[in-house]
Amino acid sequence: MEKPEFEPQILANRQGVSFWLVRGNTSVECIVAIAALEAHFWLEPQAGDARILRIFGDGYSRIRAIAERKLLAHPCARLELTPDDFERR
Known part of the structure; x- marks a missing residue:
């Protein structure tokens, strides 16, 4: 299993988990919304920090x-992933 290059962090407002994608000399901050983890990764509402990070991992x-596909389509310095990004089309 792949591991993030930097340790993921729960945002102070508890609305997402921040992690970094590193490609060569470029680093991009990525945020996956807690709502996305709840909708697509079986995270239960009001989960504690350890559970959130476990589900993320x-x-x-x-x-x-x-995140990589979205970044290729729309290069940016900060990428946010919402539940819509995980919908199968």
Whole structure:
């Protein structure tokens, strides 16, 4: 299983988990919304920090793949992933 290059952090407002994608010399901050983890990764509402980070870690390969695809389509310095990004089309 892949691991994030930097340790993921729960945002102060508890609305998401921040992590970084590193590509060569470029680093991009990514945020996956807690709502996305609840909707697509079986995170229960009002989960504690340890559970949030566990669910993020378990789904990291998929989260990273979606983040990389979105970043290729729309290059930016800060990328936010919402529940819509994980919908299967």
